[in-house]
Amino acid sequence: MSQLLSGKTAVITGSAQGIGLAIAERFVAEGARVVLADLNAEQVMAAAAGLGDDSVARGVACDVTSGDDVERLIASAVDAFGAVDVMVNNAGITRDATMRKMTEDQFDQVIAVHLKGTWHGTRTAAAHMRERRSGSIINLxxxxxxxxxxxxxxxxxxxxxxxxLSKAAAKEVAYLGVRVNAIQPGLIRTAMTEAMPERIWEQKMTEIPMARAGEPSEIAGVATFLASDLSSYMTGTVLEVTGGRHM
Known part of the structure; x- marks a missing residue:
């Protein structure tokens, strides 16, 4: 069976662990070369080394809230592998608190990493992809x-x-052969979610018709579909991967 991502290069942010690393692992298994990016330089280098030598995977320290950092990330992927075919904007943090107790800084940090970071990644990858008139951007x-x-x-x-953001960007770049889609995971078993108090985990489990949490590999499968030519006529879509929760 042929590999779905053979010959493609993918950049994945927030990929030193969790869902991002699972996506990188699956992409490599499907024939892609990957550039892993994370704030933690040591961790992301180790994660990349675990996927293969530098002809297959490279780790880059990157703060997605910095436009300059993200531009350097895309440039380093192009230098290493010649092009970027797939961009996965996955980097994220949580700073949970009720609105009454949440600080302005906690609000700003989360918006900066998730929303601004995804904007930087989408914008920078699209600028490269539009020149080549092809590419897939996947936003988490x-x-x-x-x-x-x-x-x-x-x-x-x-x-x-x-x-x-994904839908607006998809409309801007569709005619250039660049696709932008989003994935909405539900409760996925990662270090971030397993840090939840037991009672909150149990309460969330009651909301899931499939009666189990998802695995990072199950998000990676959907990301592989969106990265590949199997989804060639899809852009601006939001795929829920939730075991039926909140359908």
Whole structure:
């Protein structure tokens, strides 16, 4: 069976661990070369080394809230592998608190990493891809951006914003052969979600018709579909990967 991403180069932010790393692993398995980006330089270098030598995977330190950093990231991918075919904007943080207790800084940090970071990644990748008249940009939203979750006015706002950003960007670059789509994961088993208090985890589980949390590899499968030519006529879409939660 032929590999879905053979000959393609992908850049994935927030990929030192969790969903981002799972996407990188799947992309490599499907024949892609990958550039992993994360704020933690040591961790992202180690993650890249675990995927293969530098003809397959490279790690780059990158702060997605900095436009200059993101431009350097795309440039380093082009230098290493000749082009960027797929951009996955996955970097994210949480600073959960009720609106009454949330600080302005906690709000700003989450908006900066998720929404501004995704804008930087989408904008910079699209500028490169439009010259080549092909490319797939995949933005990680969240089911929190669809329904709004208590204690997440910052995160829900950012993740809803990513949907609007993706659709607007998709309209701007579709005629140039560049596609922009979003994924909305539900409850996925990662270090970030497993840090939740047990009672909150259990309460979320009751909302899932499939009665289980998702695995990072299940998001990676959907990202692979969006990165590949299997989704060649899809742009501006939002794919929910939630086990049926909040359908």
């Amino acid at each position: 939203s969240s089911i929190s951006g669809k329904v709004g979750l208590m204690g997440q006015t910052n995160y829900s706002a950012a993740k809803a914003g990513i949907v609007g």
